[in-house]
Amino acid sequence: MENVTFGLTRLHRHGSAYFDYLALRKRFFVDTLGWQIPHDDTVEMDQYDNPQARYSLVLRDGQVIAGARAMPTTATWGEHTYMLRDAMVGKLSTIPQDVIATEITSPRVWECTRLVIAPDITAMADRIQCLNLIVDGLVDTAEAAGADQLISLSNLWLLRALRQLGYAADLLGKPYVNADDGHKYAVMAIPTERSLPVVPRDLPRATHLPQNMPLHAPVRSPVRSPVRSPV
Numbered sequence: 161m162e163n164v165t166f167g168l169t170r171l172h173r174h175g176s177a178y179f180d181y182l183a184l185r186k187r188f189f190v191d192t193l194g195w196q197i198p199h200d201d202t203v204e205m206d207q208y209d210n211p212q213a214r215y216s217l218v219l220r221d222g223q224v225i226a227g228a229r230a231m232p233t234t235a236t237w238g239e240h241t242y243m244l245r246d247a248m249v250g251k252l253s254t255i256p257q258d259v260i261a262t263e264i265t266s267p268r269v270w271e272c273t274r275l276v277i278a279p280d281i282t283a284m285a286d287r288i289q290c291l292n293l294i295v296d297g298l299v300d301t302a303e304a305a306g307a308d309q310l311i312s313l314s315n316l317w318l319l320r321a322l323r324q325l326g327y328a329a330d331l332l333g334k335p336y337v338n339a340d341d342g343h344k345y346a347v348m349a350i351p352t353e354r355s356l357p358v359v360p361r362d363l364p365r366a367t368h369l370p371q372n373m374p375l376h377a378p379v380r381s382p383v384r385s386p387v388r389s390p391v
Contacts, residue, residue: 316346
């Protein structure tokens with residue numbers, strides 16, 4: 161496995177990795193979890209996939225198998241800022257306005273969203289390795305911009321996993337149940353510096369190296385059955 165990090169101005173250095181990540185998001189968040197978010201038949205993409213965003217992806221044999229998106233909490237793009245702040249002011253109906261008690265706007269805090277690991281990565285050791293590489297990439301990117309904390313609205317399983325990786329993550333708000341998938345989510349604060357024992361040990365670190373174009377073959381759409389009208 162290997163990690164790559166980039167923004168929109170450098171996505172061309174990584175072949176189709178960005179598009180493949182959007183396709184993975186669609187397969188997981190829309191097809192598997194049933195989230196009501198913007199998408200087409202191939203990809204999921206929203207208003208936060210803009211030039212303020214940075215991406216940390218994990219590849220295996222040239223294929224994107226995991227990734228996440230991040231941006232500073234000072235970001236603005238048109239009428240939008242970052243996801244949690246927009247939710248607090250009522251711009252996102254699918255996230256409770258009281259998901260976090262205090263508005264955060266600081267160059268030292270970055271928001272992480274759309275964290276996904278491919279469902280076919282089933283071995284726990286592989287999933288932990290994926291998460292470690294994703295977070296390493298996000299941490300390195302945020303720290304390079306002067307940040308020392310990440311925040312993320314995520315499934316509660318992430319809290320324990322982050323602590324196993326050495327990050328003293330903690331909840332910033334009360335959990336709530338997502339109406340689309342029935343799972344519990346909460347906002348977490350994640351210091352960029354590891355301060356807890358790392359379990360397991362000897363995990364690889366992010367390298368952020370650009371990949372050769374041929375490694376990222378375009379996603380081929382599977383053969384689909386005729387679309388049927390919902391019953």
